[in-house]
Amino acid sequence: MNGIRAVLFDLDGTFADTAPDLARALNRVRAEKGLAPLPPEVARPYTSSGARGLLKAGFGISPESGDYVALRDRFLEFYEKELCVETRLFDGIPELLAKIRLRKLPWGIVTNKGKRFTEPLLRLLAVDHLAACVVSGDSTPHVKPHPAPLLHAATLLALPPADCIYLGDDLRDLQSARAAGMRFLAAGWGYHGEGGDPATWGAEAVISHPREILDLL
Secondary structure: OOOOOEEEEOOEOOOEEOHHHHHHHHHHHHHHOOOOOOOHHHHHHHHHHHHHHHHHHHHOOOOOOOOHHHHHHHHHHHHHHOOOOOOEEOOOHHHHHHHHHHOOOOEEEEOOOOHHHHHHHHHHOOOOOOOOEEEOOOOOOOOOOOOHHHHHHHHHHOOOHHHEEEEEOOHHHHHHHHHHOOEEEEEOOOOOHHHOOHHHOOOOEEEOOOHHHHHHO
């Protein structure tokens, strides 16, 4: 891992545990439709796929379904009102950020979550002023697994992509990093979603706790 000059994080399932608040928003929509709450452990693996994944878990629909847009918009309305009720930084992330700062390494967030959610959430988590860059799902014309968001982050940091490492919990994160020419670490504590076991992805490493990042660097 020699030569790494910046650390980039996926948000949901890597940097912050957003699953409880997203599951609550999903269950608000289910309640309006007369459905029982979906258990958190059922919704959790779908969290990294955002509204698409959670609506699949909650209603068995895809973006091609006729009522998808209405359900998605209602879900996002509920979520925006309660962004950070139970959401917390994952254990070890605050300490990792402190040590990264001591080493004078910039860090940033690259997520498919829209800016209307990302920026307020980082403010509520009290880390927005510490990030050297924040790239949301609508910051570029493409979202992960396209490399554009990670390439944009590298541009904002004024660093070559090869000098950055990306930490994520979804197979799309690895695909985006590879396409951008970045090295990738898989977050073993994350949601993992439809990508299955991160040990099969071909990441540089699967780490079980954020503290391991500094050991690797």
